[in-house]
Amino acid sequence: MDSALVIGGTRFIGRHLVEELLSHDYDVTLLTRGNRENPFEGDDRVDHVEGDRTNETSLEAAATTGEYDAVFDCVAYHPSDVRAATRVFDDCEAYVYVSSGAAYGREEIPKREDETPLHSCTPDQATDDSFETYGNRKAEGDRAVFAAAEEGVRAMAVRPPIVYGPHDYTERLDWWIDRVNRFDRVVVPGDGTNLWHRVYVEDVASALRIVAEDGQAGEAYNVGDRRLVTVEEMVELIADSLDTSVDIVNAGPRELAAGDIALDDYPLYREYPHVLSTAKLAALGWESTPLEEAMDRAVTDHLESDRDGDENGPDREDEERVLGVLDTL
Structure with missing residues (x-):
């Protein structure tokens, strides 16, 4: 062809x-x-x-x-x-x-x-x-x-x-990159093991x-990443790409309620795991980009853009109320 x-x-x-x-x-x-x-x-x-x-x-x-x-x-x-x-x-x-x-x-x-x-x-x-x-x-x-x-x-x-990845107009991952880039503490919904x-x-x-x-x-x-990561592991990948570290704070429905936030208000959160088998495609010779390399490219593109994904997830002010409640426990 x-x-x-x-x-x-x-x-x-x-x-x-x-x-x-x-x-x-x-x-x-x-x-x-x-x-x-x-x-x-x-x-x-x-x-x-x-x-x-x-x-x-x-x-x-x-x-x-x-x-x-x-x-x-x-x-x-x-x-x-x-x-x-x-x-x-x-x-x-x-x-x-x-x-x-x-x-x-x-x-x-x-x-x-x-x-x-x-x-x-x-x-x-x-x-x-x-x-x-x-x-x-x-x-x-x-x-x-x-x-x-x-x-x-x-x-x-x-x-x-x-x-x-680069040029992602949905800005779902941008929301998370922006959070990790701007804040030392990042709220992760549930126990962090969500898998999408x-x-x-x-x-x-x-x-x-x-x-x-x-x-x-x-x-x-x-078609999908050959190696899957949880939402918490995704945040850690982002932090590594940004050469920074963050304090990941897990928050369940009760804690999130303090900020009037629901679990599924977070982008890339899905209650039941969504996993696709990619063996059929791999049999044609297709290969997946290593996750670290893929995330590095996504983060670099984010930093060069004006995207922040702000409309895709909870407001930081609402999360601050959740963090305040967790700090008292």
Whole structure:
């Protein structure tokens, strides 16, 4: 393969995917609405087609601009998006859909591609835009991939959990980096053993490329950090990257109540562990970036940005009340 169309490639996962493809000598074309700054503006290796991916006519127009060996769909948020793309690009060598670990409909450890059931999706959920139906819509997108493969399209899905790293506009990890960078004492919800699988963004990008090149039609592949860390261990990784130390203060529901804070007010907190098996992807030759290296890059990018994730978690003033209560115990 030597040519690729990236549907959505200027913000986060798509941006890193473009860089991954360029590093492997692909000619890359972006399909975006043109509403955001294009970090590849002026790079003669990257063409840009303007269009709305939710409009099938825009997809058809993009298809006429060139012949693409691989199509990567980074911004398909409704199953109709996937069905349209697999129709328009049915003759490409690979169509890869960015799905999500949220597509899984049963809590088990770990979640495996060929065993763990997916969420159901009603017609109303399929057209909804709320966070509550995100997993349902992603699951139905996966089923659209499987259906396209049965019709002869080499379509595949990649399922990441929480993605972190440079240019992360969600700012979930930024909230924690900011806390560790600014304060000597960091409140960690619960006993610190909360486990929510995460994945470094460059590893998602390499997974997408590898699946396009070597994956099997009609298959889904989980992607996630090979070594998982608890939320407390994550804070320690951040502190090491910042070359600092912090006093980690665990606070349960009773203590957090002093600041009118709930456990799930904290970003990257999940009551039940969310763990994905990545053995299927590893069998294709994919490898995960060492956690220390991934966190160093994420922290460096945070320090060079103006992101603080402030809207993602509790106010520090509320946490100070919690710390005050704990100090009296």
